[in-house]
Amino acid sequence: MEETLSLKTELAELDKRHFMHPTSSIQMQQKNGPEFIFTNGEGIYLNEISGRKFIDGMSSLWNVNIGHGRQELGRVASEQMSTLAFSSAFSTYSHEPAIRLSKKLSDMAPGDLNVSFFTSGGSEANDSAIKIVRHYWKLLNKPERKKIMSRKLAYHGVSMGSTSATGIKEFHEMTTSLAPDFIYAPAPKPGMSESGNETVNLICIKETRELIEREGPETIAAFIAEPIQGAGGMIIPPKGYLQEMRKICDEYGILFIADEIITGFGRTGKLFGIENWDIVPDMMTVAKGITSGYMPLGAVLISDRIHGELIKSSKGTLFHGFTYSGHPTACAVALKNLEIIEEEGLVENSKIMGKEFAKELKQLEEEHWTVADGRNLGLLAAFELYEDPQNRKRFDSSLAVSKRVLQKCLEHGLILRSITYEGSDTIAIAPPLIITKEEVGKMFSIISNAVGAVEKELENEGFL
Numbered sequence: 001m002e003e004t005l006s007l008k009t010e011l012a013e014l015d016k017r018h019f020m021h022p023t024s025s026i027q028m029q030q031k032n033g034p035e036f037i038f039t040n041g042e043g044i045y046l047n048e049i050s051g052r053k054f055i056d057g058m059s060s061l062w063n064v065n066i067g068h069g070r071q072e073l074g075r076v077a078s079e080q081m082s083t084l085a086f087s088s089a090f091s092t093y094s095h096e097p098a099i100r101l102s103k104k105l106s107d108m109a110p111g112d113l114n115v116s117f118f119t120s121g122g123s124e125a126n127d128s129a130i131k132i133v134r135h136y137w138k139l140l141n142k143p144e145r146k147k148i149m150s151r152k153l154a155y156h157g158v159s160m161g162s163t164s165a166t167g168i169k170e171f172h173e174m175t176t177s178l179a180p181d182f183i184y185a186p187a188p189k190p191g192m193s194e195s196g197n198e199t200v201n202l203i204c205i206k207e208t209r210e211l212i213e214r215e216g217p218e219t220i221a222a223f224i225a226e227p228i229q230g231a232g233g234m235i236i237p238p239k240g241y242l243q244e245m246r247k248i249c250d251e252y253g254i255l256f257i258a259d260e261i262i263t264g265f266g267r268t269g270k271l272f273g274i275e276n277w278d279i280v281p282d283m284m285t286v287a288k289g290i291t292s293g294y295m296p297l298g299a300v301l302i303s304d305r306i307h308g309e310l311i312k313s314s315k316g317t318l319f320h321g322f323t324y325s326g327h328p329t330a331c332a333v334a335l336k337n338l339e340i341i342e343e344e345g346l347v348e349n350s351k352i353m354g355k356e357f358a359k360e361l362k363q364l365e366e367e368h369w370t371v372a373d374g375r376n377l378g379l380l381a382a383f384e385l386y387e388d389p390q391n392r393k394r395f396d397s398s399l400a401v402s403k404r405v406l407q408k409c410l411e412h413g414l415i416l417r418s419i420t421y422e423g424s425d426t427i428a429i430a431p432p433l434i435i436t437k438e439e440v441g442k443m444f445s446i447i448s449n450a451v452g453a454v455e456k457e458l459e460n461e462g463f464l
């Protein structure tokens with residue numbers, strides 16, 4: 001025990017001195033050091049160096065779809081590394097893992113999304129999609145079609161193009177300037193469910209049309225959208241919204257890119273999120289669940305129609321490619337991960353457990369005066385905390401209500417995530433797709449106790 005403590009202290013000091021964490025408070029790190037140093041994981045659980053065990057209620061970063069500790073993936077990685085750890089896929093070089101994975105993705109993806117361009121992760125996939133659509137329009141002699149229309153509260157990543165497509169102001173304010181030619185359409189409001197609000201839907205569509213007309217449809221290359229907005233608030237769009245956006249894109253000749261980086265590979269109870277609305281995008285970006293986080297990998301899936309134009313009109317080299325585009329080990333691991341998702345019926349499990357989630361969320365709303373707008377598709381879920389749920393009145397952000405709920409969940413061994421952009425108190429939940437009914441029950445009992453404890457505190461502070 002003492003040994004573990006001294007190791008944790010040593011690592012914490014090294015962490016503070018040398019490790020700049022992604023998306024983190026640098027000051028908090030310097031003050032407190034890392035709160036958790038994880039050592040290993042199994043199934044839906046993560047273990048921490050001091051011996052504490054947590055349910056990974058967010059699949060880490062919405063990515064560990066098949067759960068932790070899957071030795072099969074380790075074996076595949078080891079075999080691939082021992083035979084061909086890396087070789088280039090530039091130019092005319094190729095290798096079997098990337099070829100097989102591109103074929104597999106073509107079999108899985110909807111419509112004619114039959115061609116893959118590989119990256120190391122989601123941001124690179126979105127940047128690649130943006131550059132490929134612009135390249136496509138250039139080849140079609142329409143270089144003026146270069147604007148990328150994303151949405152407010154969209155999250156598409158942190159590289160220059162994907163940050164510019166992101167519609168969350170905190171990510172923009174972090175840097176001085178963004179890439180040019182990005183525009184932002186309104187998004188449905190957080191908490192609007194699929195059964196949802198017609199009026200909001202209509203306003204959203206009307207304002208999007210106005211934006212397109214104002215900018216000039218002939219200047220817009222593509223619309224990029226997460227089928228369910230994740231980091232920006234877990235927003236499930238209201239009925240008809242995405243179908244209407246597909247129609248608008250067709251009407252104005254704008255390409256539709258679906259960012260499936262969270263919603264892909266079973267997360268929503270379908271293989272891809274967009275399939276919940278029966279529409280086929282022109283391009284799709286994927287990452288995260290493609291390897292369940294066991295290796296870094298992303299991809300842009302491109303339609304035959306667009307690829308056909310590239311074949312017809314390209315002259316010379318496509319000047320776009322990463323050293324790790326189609327990394328052999330990452331591709332081999334992805335193939336094994338996708339095989340596990342299929343063989344273990346994890347898409348179906350996500351759908352079935354999603355039904356349990358819906359029941360649990362409803363119960364949470366019934367039992368707690370602060371909770372409303374519980375929503376989920378498969379194992380992608382969230383609920384809101386309000387001072388006055390009926391009138392959707394938020395708590396003052398200084399009360400940090402959602403952070404307090406997270407903290408209480410942690411004390412009882414559950415990791416979740418809060419989203420607080422634009423004053424919201426959203427709690428997001430997205431466990432590994434292998435979760436069982438019993439484990440869902442366990443998670444929600446922790447959540448209910450945590451919300452109950454915070455409500456008691458609030459009552460003592462004079463609320464209710």
Ligand code: PMP
Nearest residue numbers: 121122123155156157226261262
């Ligand atoms: N798009 C979406 C919808 C995401 O959620 C994320 C990551 N959270 C990204 C893009 C960026 O992916 P990455 O962090 O792998 O670059």
